[in-house]
Amino acid sequence: MLTSRFPLCTIKETPADADTASHRLMLRAGMIRKLAAGIYSWLPLGLRVLRRIETVVREEMQRAGATELLMPSVQPKELWEESGRWGKYGHLLLRMQDRKEQWYCYGPTHEEVICDIVRNEIRSYKQLPLTLFQIQTKFRDEIRPRFGVMRAREFVMKDAYSFHLDQASLDATYQVMYDAYARIFTRLGLEFRAVQADSGDIGGDISHEFQVLAESGEDAIAFSEQSDYAANVELAEAAPPPPRPAPAQPLKRVATPTQKTIAAVTAFLGVGPQRCVKTLLLRIPGGLVALCLRGDHELNEVKAGKLPELQKGWTLASEAEVLAATGAPAGFIGPVGLRDSIAVIADRSAAALADFVCGANKDGTHLTGANWERDARLTRVADLRSVVDGDLAPDGKGRLKIARGIEVGHIFQNGCKYTEAMHVGVLDEQGKLQTPLTGCYGIGVSRIVAAAIEQNHDERGIIWPEPLAPFQIALLPLNMHKSEKLQAAAQVLYQELITAGYDVLMDDRELRPGPMFADMELIGIPHRLVLSDRSLDAGTVEYKGRRDAQPQDVARRDLLPFLTARLQVST
RNA sequence: CGGGGUGUAGCUCAGCCUGGUAGAGCACUUGGUUCGGGACCAAGGGGCCGCAGGUUCAAAUCCUGUCACCCCGACCA
Numbered sequence: 001m002l003t004s005r006f007p008l009c010t011i012k013e014t015p016a017d018a019d020t021a022s023h024r025l026m027l028r029a030g031m032i033r034k035l036a037a038g039i040y041s042w043l044p045l046g047l048r049v050l051r052r053i054e055t056v057v058r059e060e061m062q063r064a065g066a067t068e069l070l071m072p073s074v075q076p077k078e079l080w081e082e083s084g085r086w087g088k089y090g091h092l093l094l095r096m097q098d099r100k101e102q103w104y105c106y107g108p109t110h111e112e113v114i115c116d117i118v119r120n121e122i123r124s125y126k127q128l129p130l131t132l133f134q135i136q137t138k139f140r141d142e143i144r145p146r147f148g149v150m151r152a153r154e155f156v157m158k159d160a161y162s163f164h165l166d167q168a169s170l171d172a173t174y175q176v177m178y179d180a181y182a183r184i185f186t187r188l189g190l191e192f193r194a195v196q197a198d199s200g201d202i203g204g205d206i207s208h209e210f211q212v213l214a215e216s217g218e219d220a221i222a223f224s225e226q227s228d229y230a231a232n233v234e235l236a237e238a239a240p241p242p243p244r245p246a247p248a249q250p251l252k253r254v255a256t257p258t259q260k261t262i263a264a265v266t267a268f269l270g271v272g273p274q275r276c277v278k279t280l281l282l283r284i285p286g287g288l289v290a291l292c293l294r295g296d297h298e299l300n301e302v303k304a305g306k307l308p309e310l311q312k313g314w315t316l317a318s319e320a321e322v323l324a325a326t327g328a329p330a331g332f333i334g335p336v337g338l339r340d341s342i343a344v345i346a347d348r349s350a351a352a353l354a355d356f357v358c359g360a361n362k363d364g365t366h367l368t369g370a371n372w373e374r375d376a377r378l379t380r381v382a383d384l385r386s387v388v389d390g391d392l393a394p395d396g397k398g399r400l401k402i403a404r405g406i407e408v409g410h411i412f413q414n415g416c417k418y419t420e421a422m423h424v425g426v427l428d429e430q431g432k433l434q435t436p437l438t439g440c441y442g443i444g445v446s447r448i449v450a451a452a453i454e455q456n457h458d459e460r461g462i463i464w465p466e467p468l469a470p471f472q473i474a475l476l477p478l479n480m481h482k483s484e485k486l487q488a489a490a491q492v493l494y495q496e497l498i499t500a501g502y503d504v505l506m507d508d509r510e511l512r513p514g515p516m517f518a519d520m521e522l523i524g525i526p527h528r529l530v531l532s533d534r535s536l537d538a539g540t541v542e543y544k545g546r547r548d549a550q551p552q553d554v555a556r557r558d559l560l561p562f563l564t565a566r567l568q569v570s571t
Numbered sequence: 572c573g574g575g576g577u578g579u580a581g582c583u584c585a586g587c588c589u590g591g592u593a594g595a596g597c598a599c600u601u602g603g604u605u606c607g608g609g610a611c612c613a614a615g616g617g618g619c620c621g622c623a624g625g626u627u628c629a630a631a632u633c634c635u636g637u638c639a640c641c642c643c644g645a646c647c648a
Binding site for chain 2: 012013014015090108151159218442476479511512515518519521
């Protein structure tokens with residue numbers, strides 16, 4: 001490809017509203033342009049990268065036994081009413097009407113459509129197990145899109161769905177997909193981790209996320225350095241605490257006139273936050289619930305949301321509700337002496353404390369030497385907190401570290417959630433109608449582009465992992481317009497490289513060398529060849545890898561073998 | 572949805588407070604010089620000052636409304 005025929009669209013200045021490295025570099029390199037909030041055009045350069053990822057994903061999906069199809073991006077309301085998600089999916093669903101005023105949505109995911117296809121086309125157990133996938137543009141009307149294509153509203157996703165007669169078959173395919181995902185992200189040259197995950201609204205029991213490790217990631221993941229344990233912090237557990245010691249101190253009331261926060265109370269009383277119990281009062285339909293946590297721990301809302309008491313929704317109690325229920329303002333409430341109608345659910349770590357400090361349910365007062373059972377009613381113990389760095393791993397092997405990641409893949413076992421709702425049935429060997437089990441497997445194709453850049457860039461621009469690079473080789477003939485000799489030599493080399501099977505971008509613009517170098521480094525081409533009258537006279541070509549500190553001269557006649565040793569021929 | 576902010580040339584922004592012929596840098600076009608790390612000189616093209624109302628002799632500037640976008644939060648296979 002010649003730069004004169006390939007619009008590079010690079011920009012020198014940093015766009016004002018780009019906050020992360022990948023967003024900034026994708027705009028500067030001319031890969032994407034914003035059309036509206038969370039909606040981007042893919043310019044030619046960006047599209048080449050996107051296609052490279054799609055190719056790897058497609059190859060690995062096929063190798064894993066999945067078959068490609070393509071479903072519509074626009075889906076009728078009726079299908080979503082069958083699954084019950086027209087209402088449940090909420091504002092994420094972009095709804096629209098056609099000329100007949102029929103309602104549709106722009107598909108945020110395709111469980112409904114795939115179930116409709118399978119129930120119409122698949123009749124017999126002989127056709128199962130079946131795994132279908134597509135690479136499609138989806139739309140989720142995120143409340144706050146940000147970071148460019150990392151959290152866009154419109155995005156490209158690979159989604160696969162598998163159908164099974166029994167759990168063993170689902171387990172087997174799930175494992176095949178898990179392995180395929182690991183191979184995909186490895187092939188793409190990304191540093192990633194597979195972690196146990198919450199299955200969220202998709203539903204189901206078993207679920208893993210594939211997280212690309214990056215400081216700017218929106219997810220926190222916990223993993224043990226001495227075992228395989230790795231989980232999203234939404235879900236991660238610590239090993240249970242040791243059993244509660246017996247009470248040793250008497251319950252004592254202390255005046256804490258202005259100490260409303262854990263930090264203030266601990267400083268005032270000279271005890272660590274891990275000796276305190278903080279109490280959160282939640283409003284649920286028809287009542288209140290108290291959740292108790294150790295002072296140094298945070299409530300994990302995903303875990304709390306699974307409590308039976310909170311199934312019908314919850315919010316934090318208002319200041320007025322707290323006062324009415326406990327007689328004290330927030331900051332002074334505690335589990336001791338709460339009225340009987342309020343269930344007291346303590347996190348395992350809080351429940352393991354003896355002689356703790358907590359609010360006295362009286363303005364300006366705390367208690368010391370408080371103890372469960374003796375002083376405070378305990379309805380139930382549950383795992384309610386988020387793990388923190390240094391917690392013991394749940395398998396007892398090693399301590400947990402917390403890192404940040406970008407979720408690029410997510411696999412689920414859904415059981416019969418969708419097939420049941422959508423009335424998918426297949427006849428088994430006995431001629432009996434069975435509801436198949438399903439798995440679903442997503443990869444954020446466009447998000448991977450951003451994730452790869454987050455992991456691979458420097459102050460000059462992007463540094464593409466080889467398999468993602470829009471071009472393999474940048475060929476820069478310097479000041480070619482002034483030298484016919486150089487023009488001829490460049491043309492010959494360009495043709496040679498193409499014939500050898502390389503993906504080459506030759507810069508034939510009448511630019512000074514500086515801007516040429518800068519552009520190629522910005523767009524991250526992994527290998528650079530420079531031709532000049534000087535090198536022509538010396539019979540050499542200058543080579544520099546994108547990560548190399550210094551260029552090197554290679555004899556012209558040795559160039560092809562030199563490249564063969566360094567890079568793969570593209571297909 | 573709550574809070575904050577911004578809409579002026581392709582991009583980054585000044586001008587607005589205190590109303591009076593719309594600006595700079597970068598980018599673009601042409602000519603010249605230069606040219607192995609984002610050159611220089613000269614000449615040029617480019618604007619419904621987000622949109623709609625209002626006040627005024629006169630509005631980018633003041634007032635009202637509206638739309639879009641950005642940031643923080645809630646939200647998020």
